[in-house]
Amino acid sequence: MRRRRRTAVAAAAAVALTLAGSAQAPAENPIITSIFTADPAALVVGNTLYVYAGHDEAPPGGSNFVMRDWVVLSSTDASNWTNHGPRLRVGDFRWAGADAWAAEVEPRNGRYYWYVSVNGNGPGWMDIGVAVGDSPLGPFTDARGGPLVSDSTPGSSGLNIDPTVFVDDDGQAYLYWGSYWGLRAARLRPNMTELDGPVLSPQGATHFWEAPWMFKRAGIYYLAYAANDSGCVTSSSYACVRYATASNPLGPWTHRGVVLGQVSSTTNHPSIVEFNGQWYMVYHTADAPGGGNFRRSVAIDRLYFNADGTMRQVVQTKAATGPFLLTSTGEAR
Template sequence: MKNTLLVALLAFGTYLPSQAQNPIIRDVFTADPAPLVYRDTLFLYTGHDTASVKETNYKMPDWRIYSTTDMVHWKDYGTRLSPRTFAWATGDAYASQCVYHKGKFYWFVATFHKKDDNSQGGAAIGVAVSDRPTGPFKDAIGKALIVNEMTKDKPHAWDDIDPTVFIDDDKQAYLYWGNLSCRWVKLKDNLTELAGPITVVNIKNYIEGPWVYKRKKLYYLVYASAGTKPEMIEYCTAPSATGPWTYRGIIQENVPNSFTTHPGIIDYKGKSYFFYHNGSLPTGGSYRRSICVDDMYYNPDGTIKPIVQTTKGVAPVK
């Protein structure tokens, strides 16, 4: 009986008690939130900080998954992917995003490439695939989708990070990513091949962490900004997925006890939500971050109202 229960817990995840209070995940340190709505469930794909209190750099061994149906109680599926999944990869598990397309789930991740015949190393973007939102996931193509040698407009080796994928109404998929340089490229319908050249976009104050989506007839590019240290969240809008982008301003000020923040935006059960991370848990910090969520509101013209960061979090939904 005990073995049967254990197998069930591992297969279906365990529930985390929550009072809808920020941060929403409190038993481990999580970062870089990427929400996805599938059927009646909101799935949250996250990074995982494991650096010690004294360490001064990231230690991120894997990616995790959580889910909710009421924005209050979060189901913990544990680790579902790591750089070890990719034979070509080494190093940390940076920001990621999972999207649903034609019956499959594609998890785009940022990690680092081994030095081999295909790359001299540096940050790279891979893609894993599964038939279910919680996995198991496997390397979709057996190689990196983006390697450092493909992007030469910035000299540093960690510029190919933080992928976000947007699938437009006509089913054309776009990949956006980059540190200190925002880039985009069309993807083929299989989401595992490039369908055109890589384009660099000149975005005011851009540093990293793009998140692209469409609401009504307006396209949004939301990102972590380099205007100050620590980071803030700013955004642009456009009439199409490729621009031209019009700068709209700051929507989130600095977060507590972390010099980075990272947006994840989703509509769920009639409300809009803004996910981000901070360092507000006990012993937390810039390398021991925690994911939060707050309500998000729009003005009549489609511009985003400033995000109010709270410790209360969001109200439950039916």
């Protein structure tokens, strides 16, 4: 049963050999400070937790995003992290010109599909492309030769960014994306590189702004997303993470509350994953030395579920985040 643990076993042995030769360092939040990273997407493969992240390269005091590639971080204990460096670049998409924004990797049929937000240099602003590789670390190549979603896609969002993909227990894959309050979703064909039907506008995701993340736990579908309403942030320039649940992957959704409060960066981007029996929230902040709104850094903290399936608000920390014992307060993993 696929419970959105985002777990795959293919290529795990080869990946373990790759990691064995990589330098590691114990992590605190942020989990890496040698470079600036943002918009994390978590994936579990065998006994390894991967985080695919954008790479912020804006200069100190910069006032805009400078993002040219995506990096991969990995850990076998959620505490010690290896930086594998850039594994995909804007230049790998010949039809794209800039802006390596939020992305996510989804395994299917022994391959790994990397869905990315890029500026397509065509009509409109941002498009969604997809690359494919045979291992979690690639190499990855453009799977289509053009965008999967663009402004010319009927029913597309006001800003086509922040793709997240979910594969249900029956094998049906779904793509979710959007910004400017425009949540969108569509089924994917089994090849994972084509839409299978119309673009839909799921209902019930209260205060949706951008950055959707989908997963399933105990038969319940969860949609987490960034929101910038006055009920959860001090200014609409910032964002919190709200979530909703449903009995169907396309909704309708029922809003449940805030799972991650305002962070130190103006943007907020959730990734939720179960790893080694523990659930985690992976997100970004501006907490690294020299950090800022365009120089962000990935963080990870524990996430707990109540007995009724609702999620408790994540406590943001700057401490190590390794394995731990449950408390005796009735929290469920």
